[in-house]
Amino acid sequence: MAATIxxxxxxxxxxxxxxxxxxxxxxxxxxxxxxxRVLATAADLxxxxxxxxKSMVTGKTSTFGIVxxxxxxxxxxxxxxxxxLNGILSAADxxxxxxxxxxxxxxxxxxxxxxxxLDGRVDGxxxxxxxxxxxxxxxxxxxxxxxxxxxxxxxxxxxxxxxDNEAGIRDALKYLVELGHRDIGMLxxxxxxxxxxxxxxxxxxxxxxxxxxxxxxxxxxxxxxPAGGYTAAYSLLTQDRIPTAVMCCNxxxxxxxxxxxxxxxxxxxxxxxxxxxxxxxxxxxxxxxITTMRQPLEEMGRAAVLALSALISGLPVRNQTxxxxxxxxxxxxxPSEDTKTHx
Amino acid sequence: MAATIxxxxxxxxxxxxxxxxxxxxxxxxxxxxxxxRVLATAADLxxxxxxxxKSMVTGKTSTFGIVxxxxxxxxxxxxxxxxxLNGILSAADxxxxxxxxxxxxxxxxxxxxxxxxLDGRVDGxxxxxxxxxxxxxxxxxxxxxxxxxxxxxxxxxxxxxxxDNEAGIRDALKYLVELGHRDIGMLxxxxxxxxxxxxxxxxxxxxxxxxxxxxxxxxxxxxxxPAGGYTAAYSLLTQDRIPTAVMCCNxxxxxxxxxxxxxxxxxxxxxxxxxxxxxxxxxxxxxxxITTMRQPLEEMGRAAVLALSALISGLPVRNQTxxxxxxxxxxxxxPSEDTKTHx
DNA sequence: CTGAAAGCGCTAACAT
DNA sequence: ATGTTAGCGCTTTCAG
Numbered sequence: 235m236a237a238t239i240x241x242x243x244x245x246x247x248x249x250x251x252x253x254x255x256x257x258x259x260x261x262x263x264x265x266x267x268x269x270x271r272v273l274a275t276a277a278d279l280x281x282x283x284x285x286x287x288k289s290m291v292t293g294k295t296s297t298f299g300i301v302x303x304x305x306x307x308x309x310x311x312x313x314x315x316x317x318x319l320n321g322i323l324s325a326a327d328x329x330x331x332x333x334x335x336x337x338x339x340x341x342x343x344x345x346x347x348x349x350x351x352l353d354g355r356v357d358g359x360x361x362x363x364x365x366x367x368x369x370x371x372x373x374x375x376x377x378x379x380x381x382x383x384x385x386x387x388x389x390x391x392x393x394x395x396x397x398d399n400e401a402g403i404r405d406a407l408k409y410l411v412e413l414g415h416r417d418i419g420m421l422x423x424x425x426x427x428x429x430x431x432x433x434x435x436x437x438x439x440x441x442x443x444x445x446x447x448x449x450x451x452x453x454x455x456x457x458x459x460p461a462g463g464y465t466a467a468y469s470l471l472t473q474d475r476i477p478t479a480v481m482c483c484n485x486x487x488x489x490x491x492x493x494x495x496x497x498x499x500x501x502x503x504x505x506x507x508x509x510x511x512x513x514x515x516x517x518x519x520x521x522x523x524i525t526t527m528r529q530p531l532e533e534m535g536r537a538a539v540l541a542l543s544a545l546i547s548g549l550p551v552r553n554q555t556x557x558x559x560x561x562x563x564x565x566x567x568x569p570s571e572d573t574k575t576h577x
Numbered sequence: 578m579a580a581t582i583x584x585x586x587x588x589x590x591x592x593x594x595x596x597x598x599x600x601x602x603x604x605x606x607x608x609x610x611x612x613x614r615v616l617a618t619a620a621d622l623x624x625x626x627x628x629x630x631k632s633m634v635t636g637k638t639s640t641f642g643i644v645x646x647x648x649x650x651x652x653x654x655x656x657x658x659x660x661x662l663n664g665i666l667s668a669a670d671x672x673x674x675x676x677x678x679x680x681x682x683x684x685x686x687x688x689x690x691x692x693x694x695l696d697g698r699v700d701g702x703x704x705x706x707x708x709x710x711x712x713x714x715x716x717x718x719x720x721x722x723x724x725x726x727x728x729x730x731x732x733x734x735x736x737x738x739x740x741d742n743e744a745g746i747r748d749a750l751k752y753l754v755e756l757g758h759r760d761i762g763m764l765x766x767x768x769x770x771x772x773x774x775x776x777x778x779x780x781x782x783x784x785x786x787x788x789x790x791x792x793x794x795x796x797x798x799x800x801x802x803p804a805g806g807y808t809a810a811y812s813l814l815t816q817d818r819i820p821t822a823v824m825c826c827n828x829x830x831x832x833x834x835x836x837x838x839x840x841x842x843x844x845x846x847x848x849x850x851x852x853x854x855x856x857x858x859x860x861x862x863x864x865x866x867i868t869t870m871r872q873p874l875e876e877m878g879r880a881a882v883l884a885l886s887a888l889i890s891g892l893p894v895r896n897q898t899x900x901x902x903x904x905x906x907x908x909x910x911x912p913s914e915d916t917k918t919h920x
Numbered sequence: 921c922t923g924a925a926a927g928c929g930c931t932a933a934c935a936t
Numbered sequence: 937a938t939g940t941t942a943g944c945g946c947t948t949t950c951a952g
Contacts, residue, residue: 236695236721238929249939254931261932265937280718285696286633287929290944295629297677297698302666311858316659323645327680332693334640334677337670350675352579353628354945355640355698375623378579460862489862496864515654519803519832520863521839581945592923597947604948608921630945633928697929 237279245275257283289354297332298322298542299356301339303363303385303427312458313486313514314531318362318384321535329543331357339370348375358542360384361392366426380545384538386428393551395538399429402527402558403436403481406509409525409560410479411444413568415507419452419477421466421487423459430458433483433511452477456487460516463490471498471506478569479507485514488524492565507566511558522564530556580622588618600626632697640675641665641885642699644682646706646728646770655801656829656857657874661705661727664878672886674700682713691718701885703727704735709769723888727881729771736894738881742772745870745901746779746824749852752868752903753822754787756911758850762795762820764809764830766802773801776826776854795820799830803859806833814841814849821849821912828853828860831867835908850909854901865907873899 239253246253248268255262256272264272275281289295300322303315319333326333334356339347351359352375361370361383370376371390384395410418420437424430441448451473454466463486470476471494482488488510495502502508502522510517513528537554545551582596589596591611598605599615607615618624632638643665646658662676669676677699682690694702695718704713704726713719714733727738753761763780767773784791794816797809806825810833813819825831831853838845845851845865853860856871880897888894 236929240929250930251932251940252938255938258931263937268938282692282695282718282721284633284929285698286629286638287697287944288931290627290629290633290929290946291931293944311659311663313659316654316656320654323678323680330681332677332679332681332698334675335666336675337666338673338675349625352625354630355628355675375625378625460858464862486862493862493864493866515803516859516862519807519829519836519859521836523836579945582947583945593946594924594948595922598922601947605922627945630928631947633930633945634947636928 236284237276237281238284239281241279242272242275242281245279246271248272295355295357296330297334297356298326298539299351299359299379300333300335301351301359301361301364302335302337303365313516314385314512315362317514317531318535318538321532322360322539323535324532325536325539329539331539341368344370344373348373351376352378358382358546360538360542361386363427363429366428366431380542382538382541382545382551384534387432393541393545394553395534395541395556396428396553397529397534397556397558399432399558400436400439402511402529403433403483404440405558405560406481406511406527407437407440407444410481410507410509410566411446413479413507413566415477415479415569416446417449417452417477417479418446419449419454419470419480421454421456421463421470421480421482421491423455423457423462423483423487425455430483437481437483449477452480456482456490458484458486460486460490460493463487464494465490467491467494468498471495471500476500476506479509479566482508482510485510485512485517485524485526488526488565489516489520492520492522492524502565503567504570507569509566513561517561518563525563525566526561527558528561529558579627580619580624581627582624584622585615585618585624588622589614591615638698638700639673640677640699641669641882642677642679642694642702642722644679644694644702644704644707646708656859657728657855658705660857660874661878661881664875665703665882666878667875668879668882672882674882684711687713687716691716694719695721701725701889703881703885704729706770706772709771709774723885725881725884725888725894727877730775736884736888737896738877738884738899739771739896740872740877740899740901742775742901743779743782745854745872746776746826747783748901748903749824749854749870750780750783750787752905753824753850753852753909754789756822756850756909758820758822758912759789760792760795760820760822761789762792762797762813762823764797764799764806764813764823764825764834766798766800766805766826766830768798773826780824780826792820795823799825799833801827801829803829803833803836806830807837808833810834810837811841814838814843819843819849822909823849823851825851825853828855828857828867828869831869831908832859832863835863835865835867845908846910847913850912852909856904860904861906868906868909869904870901871904872901
């Protein structure tokens with residue numbers, strides 16, 4: 235039987251309220267002597283506060299809820315989730331909160347899911363890259379719990395933490411153009427996610443504005459994964475005519491691309507330049523190291539915690555858009571003269 | 578104001594116990610008509626069960642607690658954590674549990690940490706690769722909550738989920754020897770973790786038993802990271818005499834090794850063979866793809882959940898050791914005649 | 921078959 | 937300065 239404040243009170247012949255105040259250091263003041271004795275017997279009895287009971291009366295839990303990206307729990311295997319989660323954990327740690335990951339978020343499961351997130355275990359929720367078509371944000375009951383989201387732009391009032399995908403893709407492409415590239419292909423992915431959609435659209439827009447050729451056979455779906463990028467790269471690189479550069483909409487695809495190129499003995503960047511997106515750990519681990527647009531995912535995770543904390547405190551919270559930054563590494567260079575083509 | 582069972586009871590002029598039984602489908606049976614009306618008004622009122630209250634009386638929370646690897650929260654950034662967590666999440670999902678990640682586990686912080694894990698929010702705990710010297714398992718109060726651990730061999734009664742590091746390293750080295758290698762180096766790492774220690778020790782033992790040369794300058798600390806592996810590889814590969822093969826005690830280091838080799842224009846596997854450990858996502862994403870000993874981390878995460886569930890149910894739980902399996906890819910081959918040296 | 925009520929452990933308003 | 941007590945929302949024993 236675990237000790238409770240009642241036990242401490244009984245032992246010391248004082249009231250539970252005094253014990254509570256002594257233990258919590260307030261709001262009521264307790265004489266030093268009494269406080270010391272309370273602490274001592276608490277230690278003696280092996281007393282451990284029960285946070286369920288405390289939460290029930292205070293309405294606060296000191297835990298943040300997280301909803302992993304996508305509808306599938308498998309998304310938890312992505313570097314994206316890993317890095318954002320890491321930012322969330324370290325920020326949560328700093329404010330003495332723990333983090334509850336909700337598992338049951340699936341299409342058609344909305345009501346049970348809502349039951350879960352409203353059941354009192356968390357003070358608020360962070361949705362990580364929720365899937366595009368989800369109905370969850372339309373659920374009237376969801377407003378009962380404070381929530382923010384990352385990497386998703388919805389026309390609703392949920393505070394969002396995003397990175398500027400459009401500027402990121404644009405800057406990456408500008409860099410390639412400045413290097414002298416005109417024939418630029420793209421590996422896109424995950425068109426059910428806002429990041430996927432926006433990066434794809436930004437590519438199209440830039441190429442159109444810059445009056446550069448958009449060739450369908452140079453634009454492939456790489457699924458945001460190394461394996462997808464590898465397959466897409468193979469089908470792209472085995473064509474008669476290939477671009478001098480490829481924009482990969484995330485680093486995992488860029489890694490897959492570079493591997494395919496190596497197998498095909500196409501040198502990166504001598505014969506084809508590659509630019510990635512995210513600055514994921516893989517990008518700096520492979521040969522050649524991948525030039526990429528850094529998305530500050532860890533900071534975004536931290537920002538999500540801050541925004542959620544503010545929201546919970548009743549403070550106003552605005553959307554935040556983080557800037558991307560070009561990280562120049564080894565996978566992109568000037569196109570060599572003999573690979574250049576002219577339309 | 579959220580609706581409670583009291584509200585439902587009041588509306589229908591029945592008792593809260595009937596409402597509770599209707600909602601839960603037992604243990605007491607409730608006439609269909611009443612049950613239907615209870616469910617209807619529950620929906621009407623937007624009733625959501627409060628799990629804190631429920632947990633307080635039942636003592637069950639439907640949530641598992643996780644303690645990330647190492648003492649530093651930063652360990653959450655490792656592929657190890659990511660993959661095991663993924664296994665845990667999917668297994669937890671299947672048994673309708675959520676997962677609470679505890680943040681405050683640090684040396685010297687034991688007592689606050691114990692407060693946290695004993696505060697009633699979880700039914701049990703999974704320690705992921707706890708640091709070697711931790712005092713936490715000696716804490717008498719920890720026995721109050723069921724717990725298991727992964728990737729850690731301690732001489733205590735905590736049920737452990739491990740992989741057979743010794744056999745794994747041995748099989749990897751056997752494979753290299755069968756290919757014809759005798760001059761074998763090693764990149765080890767994290768000697769504060771059991772996995773790190775055991776793999777290091779297994780290498781030494783195998784080499785001794787097989788009467789193969791152990792050369793200190795071929796044995797480097799690569800910190801289990803790509804960057805560490807890269808640095809270690811540089812210092813290893815820029816020596817006058819280099820081995821024909823290198824055992825990397827995890828795949829991240831192998832990836833770093835391969836990158837360094839590429840930069841130094843040392844061909845893998847033609848000039849030097851590399852074998853990794855874990856079969857982490859990176860291993861199959863780089864060029865050349867890394868031959869590795871697969872450690873079934875996702876299954877181990879799932880097994881941890883199963884073991885913990887059993888423990889919580891009061892069932893006996895034994896240690897489990899998972900076998901590793903050689904995954905032959907492209908980074909290891911027979912040594913070429915001209916790289917072979919003879920002592 | 922159903923209702924009343926105790927109680928899980930805690931906080932805080934309300935006494936004194 | 938301290939004690940008493942009413943809940944928080946729920947489950948379940950005990951009465952009827």
